[in-house]
Amino acid sequence: MSESSPGKKSISAIKGTKDILPREARAWQQAENIAKNVFELYGYREIRAPVFEATELFEKGTGQTSDIVIKEMYTFTDKGGRSVTLRPEYTPSVVRAIIEHRLYLQPGPLRFYYIGPMFRYDKPQKGRYRQFHQIDIEVFGESDPAIDAEIVEMADYLLQELRISDTETLVNSVGCRKCRPAYIKELRTAAQAVAASLCADCQRKVTTNPLRIFDCKIETCGELARRFPEITAYLCAECDDHFRNFRAYLDLYGIPYRIEPRLVRGIDYYTKTTFEITTVKLGAQNAVVGGGRYDDMMKDFGGPDICGIGFAAGMERLLSVARLEKKPESFVFIAHLGSEAKKVALGIARDLRRQAVECLLEFKERGLKAQLGRASKLQASWSLIIGEEEIKKGQFLLKNMKTGVQREVRLEDIPDLVRTESRQD
Ligand SMILES: [Zn+2]
Ligand SMILES: [Zn+2]
Known part of the structure; x- marks a missing residue:
């Protein structure tokens, strides 16, 4: 409680991080409790993994060509000479934990949720932090498209409970390892034809992973990408079926949606379903929830062949549009x-x-x-x-x-x- 003395420089929070002060923390607690209650109602249980992991976990999981891995990871060498990374997202940690503790031997499907900090060495800008917080859910061992629709319905309910309105649900299928290569080939050809007009980043993506061009925020790239072939026309019978059934279940729940064929999300591991829930409340149309299916991830990590699906929502973003009731202090x-x-x-x-x-x-x-x-x-x-x-x-x-x-x-x-x-x- 001492006052800072002149001449001594006080220490501030690191750029891109933020204190959540008591008055604000009330809203955080409220939102977290709402999320926990919703998830528990759907049979999800909390899992807590460490904040840092071996760097290769994310390189392998999130994908070598994703922007997260290339530009945004908070990676450093510890005193033992190991490369460790502050987790930029949660799914790879959960997959690791499931394999490590053989949780797949429990009766499936496994339904987990998590609320906590993530770290990305992004350019700090308004409303974006290097330490940010996510709500995250994952389901493992359920291939039925009904689960894809159920998690969208659960996300929708969560947003209702947080009293977030004016939302729109966008859905897509990014195919699988059987059907995507043919699409990527067509996409690369289309991207190559306009490569000179793409940004330097996207020019690189033409060779590495043209799908990632859809993640580019630069308008001219977005404009060109809108004329690229659409993945939904290339889906194999299995993926097409899954996508159709997923949408039929959304209809059953009465959840309106729009098919957005460029919705690939910035991560390499997605298969079949991807989705986002956006709200116009954030100035431009912005996603408050995003997720998708990752059927190959567990197998790729050396685990059993168990499919997965999940979504994440940024706490900061949710809180900026949630209309939580202010409870008066009472003491x-x-x-x-x-x-x-x-x-x-x-x-x-x-x-x-x-x-x-x-x-x-x-x-x-x-x-x-x-x-x-x-x-x-x-x-x-x-x-x-x-x-x-x-x-x-x-x-x-x-x-x-x-x-x-x-x-x-x-x-x-x-x-x-x-x-x-x-x-x-
Ligand atoms: Zn397929
Ligand atoms: Zn670009």
Whole structure:
């Protein structure tokens, strides 16, 4: 609590990171609780993996040609000479954990969720951070397209619970290892024809992975990409069937959607279904939820041949458009007069807290006026006055700070009284 002395340079948070201060943290807790409740209703259970992993996990999982791996990974060498990376996304960690702990031996499908920080060494800009937070769900071992639709429906419900409106659901299929190569070939030909007009980054992608051109944010590239062949015309029978059934289940749920053939999402491992839920509330149309299927990932990591699907949602983005109810603070400020009263007050505070009544008292002995002044500055809902008289009588003065109404109460009446009055707020 000391003031910074002149001449000494204070240390600030690292560029691209952000403190979530107590007032803001309330909204975070609310959103996190809503998400957890929704996911648990659908049978998901929490999994927590470490924040950093071996670099090769993400190179292999997220993909060598993805922008995340090429430009944005937070990678460093630790004191043991190992290359480690702060996770840029969550799925590879979950896949690793499933294989490592043989979770696939449990009755499937496995449904997991996670809420926590991710790290990308991106150019810090408005609303984008190098440490950001994601809500993430994954299902392993369910190939039925009904699950693809169910997770979209769950995401939709989550957004409803967060009271995020004006959303649009975009869906696509990116095919599989059987049908995608033929499409990529056509795509490369089309991209090669206009390569001179593409940005330097996209020119490189023409050879490495032309699918990634669709991720480019530069307008001229986007304009050209709109005339490229569409993957949906190249799907094999299995992928086409899966995509059709997925959409039929969305119809069943009554979820409107738009097919967006350029929705490939910035990650290499997707197969079949990809989807995004966007909202116009974020200025331009921006995704609040994005996900897809990754049927080959587990196998590619040396695990069993188990398909997977999931989605992620950025907490910062969700919170910027969520309309959460602000719950007023509700606590009792205990004012005490005299050293004997202080001791009694300490005991009363403990007892009230044991009965789930939030209370606060200050340890310094001050006048009543000063203490009540503190109570109103802290926006206490009630103040409870404890003086020698009150202790003798066993009756205390409880003041509702909002209405100004005071009444004599016995200690045992306080929990009920406080709860009734908070409900009336
Ligand atoms: Zn296919
Ligand atoms: Zn480009």
